[in-house]
Amino acid sequence: MPPPTDLFPHATGAALKTVEAHQEPQDLVFYSGWFCPFVQRSWIALEEKGIPYQYKEVNPYKKEKHFLDINPKGLVPAVEYQGKALYESLVLCEFFEDAYPTHKPSMLPEDAYTKAYARIWIDYVGKTFVPGFMRLLMAQETEKQDAALAELYEVLRRFSAQIKGPFFLGEHFSLVDIAIAPWITRDVIAAEHRGYSREDVGAEWKQYAEHVETRESVLRTKSNQDKYAQVYAPYLKDEAQSEAAKALRAGRAIP
Ligand SMILES: N[C@@H](CCC(=O)N[C@@H](CS)C(=O)NCC(=O)O)C(=O)O
Known part of the structure; x- marks a missing residue:
């Protein structure tokens, strides 16, 4: 491929x-x-x-x-x-x-505690959610797909339990939302091929995902859905040769 x-x-x-x-x-x-x-x-x-x-x-x-x-x-x-x-x-x-300090809005909270708290969840998205999402797409046998889906639901429920709404930290669209937004834009791939559904994660997640995916900046950086489907085809067959796919296959963290 x-x-x-x-x-x-x-x-x-x-x-x-x-x-x-x-x-x-x-x-x-x-x-x-x-x-x-x-x-x-x-x-x-x-x-x-x-x-x-x-x-x-x-x-x-x-x-x-x-x-x-x-x-x-x-x-x-x-x-x-x-x-x-x-x-x-x-x-x-x-x-x-x-x-670019004069370019507002800021993507991180001013308050030191809330900024550190946001970074905990940004880290969670990168280290826990993103590899979990990729593992689900790359899983081939039904049992492995089921296990990966169950694990992803748990990962997303832990995240969802912290959502203040409409965005992760409340009214303020932040770097936590940015960190996860691209995979919300692409989760239809998991829905079409791996039985994932936003509803099955929970109502908070579904609502949050809808707020994030319709944010103007998210829409303005989105290509046509059929093109993403082509990109993910090799992942779905576990044939992708990206550095990230190779790392996951080898049990390493994604680079
Ligand atoms: N940790 C990096 C990951 C970037 C990344 O994996 N980019 C992919 C495209 S989505 C890439 O450049 N792949 C080329 C390759 O795997 O050889 C980041 O967050 O910027």
């Missing part, structure tokens, strides 16, 4: 309009892959804050020298800010906060 960017080389739908609106050179160059949920996190943050950026589509699977010079891990998202390179989706989101 070819990597996603060979299947389809650029964003579609609402995300394409956003790409087209961000072609002018800027201090911040955003190296993106339209299909990537980690990219979508940083992209949502840029859109929320109205930060000027130049969008550049790269194929991270090609590991071209120019891109490896920017991110030695060879993964999107990455940025060049005034000629200096940075990467890692959540690090980038926090960098946007620090480098």
Whole structure:
């Protein structure tokens, strides 16, 4: 199965309009892959804050020298800010906060306790939810799929029990919501192929997911659903060759 960017080389739908609106050179160059949920996190943050950026589509699977010079891990998202390179989706989101303090709203709470609390749940999304979601898609035998689904429901129920509503921390759309939003956008794949349903997680989760997926910044960074389906096809057959898929298969943390 070819990597996603060979299947389809650029964003579609609402995300394409956003790409087209961000072609002018800027201090911040955003190296993106339209299909990537980690990219979508940083992209949502840029859109929320109205930060000027130049969008550049790269194929991270090609590991071209120019891109490896920017991110030695060879993964999107990455940025060049005034000629200096940075990467890692959540690090980038926090960098946007620090480098553009006048661009509101802030994605992290002011209060020190609440900020640390938010980071606990951001960490939970990255270390517990995202691998759980991928394991569910990659599971092949029925028993393994059932076990992965039951585990994902538990993971999401623990998260849901903390949702204040409409967003995780209440009225304030924050980095916790951004951290998980791309997988809410893509959970239809798990629904169509692995028996997942938002209702089965619980009413809080379903309502929360609806608030997050209809947030303007989430919609503006979303490509057409049929294109995501193509991207996930190799995961569903456990044939994906991304660094994340290889790490999960080997029982390692995703890079
Ligand atoms: N931990 C990284 C993960 C980024 C990541 O895995 N990006 C994928 C696309 S979704 C990638 O660039 N894959 C290329 C590869 O696996 O070779 C982050 O949060 O930015």
